[in-house]
Amino acid sequence: MNEPVASAPQTLAQKLIARASGRGHASPGEFVTCRVDLAMCHDSGGPRRLKPMLAELGAPIWDRNRVVLVIDHYVPAEDEDARRIVRIARDWAREQALPHVYDGVGISHVVLPQCGHIRPGMLCVGGDSHASTAGAFGAYMLGVGSTEMLGVLVSGEVWVQVPQTVFMRWSGRLALGVSAKDMMLAMIGRFGVNVGHQQAIEYCGEAVSALSMNERMTLTNMSAELGAQVGLIAPDDETRTWLWQAGERDIELDGWRSDEDAPGVRHNFDASTLPPQIALPHSPALARDVADIEPTAIQVAHIGGCTGAKLDDLRAAARVLAGYRVDPRVRLLVAPASAHERDVAEREGILRHLQEAGAQILATSCGLCAGHGDGIPEDSTVISSIARNGRGRLGPDSARVFLASPYTVAASALRGRITDPREVLWDGDAEVVH
């Protein structure tokens, strides 16, 4: 086999790993050791598991400034067990004098970039499968479990197998009422839940460039559902502007993109012809056109989670619901992804539109999507904007959970049955909200 030369075309994933591993070139398939720029843990997989293991090792944290703790799973604490878990997290943060702790202010994957922790070019680890969300900003963020996180905390290093890259190129522009969630469900429906086994998926093309950062985060977040090691989008001016607003200056974009002839598998899609998608119970891979499914009555409509309740998701739901009431047989639950998101939605009047439509606003945490709370009755049919619908994900095993975009969830809440949002949206709706 020929040694790769430094000038050989490289993917964004290769470049990010090459930097973090201190090499000129990282070849797909190689196992390399990377320096970690940032490690995020949350209250579920974090302190309650890390604290005893760190104590057992008797080792200090390698660099506190590079550790972020987000308490987002067990807040608000619903019982004594949850209170204990949250208490351990808070005590540990104090004992370790962690400088970056976000307690009950939102879901980690949204809070991290919002609070200026993610920049293009970084290599990060997160104790969560949806850590890949940071890829929307051109950062390589690997999901790890608790024991691996322990390894990172004491050494500042993590192993990575340099992935192949699958390029998902989307041409054209999305139609009204169609969003990044539909793109994602279409890809998962076509390729299945593990096409990306340990690979990198890079989203590109006109339709991706046209997406807001919130929408891009939906793609990289749900790369986990495609089985990818990471999901990446090359940072651009949109990224820079968003990060500027989050307080980050001097963002370096140069070079954080795949070279023209970079190796990889390429798939092409046309965004302009994509209709709204829905995944049937109990797998995101069971995606279909919403228009193709049988009439299905729903009892709960849920807008929540790291992928489905960002500001743009709340805006989308409000766009459908403003000025209307949801079907009286439907319970609409909305859990904004972060307190910041909730506050902006409040200022924009979005929250009021949702509440007047009948929405119950829940806490800004993982909530139902982490199996907490009792919002979902046994045997109910649910439509949700979260990322995955494995049996029992929202609580009862007997619940049938459909996955769809916030537009589709809102339209279905309105009609009391699964509904293509294009039936209830028209161009003029945009003005109702703002």
Added chain:
Amino acid sequence: MDKPVVGSGLLQRGRRAALGGVAGHRVWRLPADVDTEALAPGRWMKYGAEVIARHCLESLRPQFALQARPGDVIVAGANFGIGSSREQAASALVHLGIVAVVAPSYGGLFYRNAFSVGLPLLICRDAEAIADGETVSFDLERGIVRCVADAAGQQLRGPQFSCDPIPPFLLAMVRAGGLLPQLKRRLHRPAGDAPSVART
């Protein structure tokens, strides 16, 4: 150089199949796409590994947690362990005494977690040819799985399936019993090297 004992070591710890007295590992055969929710259900996640293990796979094989015996193996279809980062999906299996998983492919995070908690995973394209209740032997170093008895315990010179090679640093991690004992050993080495995880 550590002694290459992983495969044989696990075999020694393995059980002799109840029927026929064939040395090897009883197979729990599972379908494709078994996710972490099935392995470690979300509503039990606030409890310790012992409780989670009692509910491991209850939505697919309600008897699994009750009947799994130390030394058993799981043989599954593609995408075993897809889903969340919860390490308990792998540690629940370790807790129940499962000594290896054989499947055509795994969730990426589950793959990392399993080795971290000392559970070896074999990538075997032909895993689906192995039936529930059969007895297999395996060799991690050579990447081989062999059927040695059928579900009735009848000894057979069964087919031998080859698996992808496991990277040496992951074999070393499994050999050490997982990342935590490995780190412990490294940190408390008198030479006092800076701690290093699973150097590739």
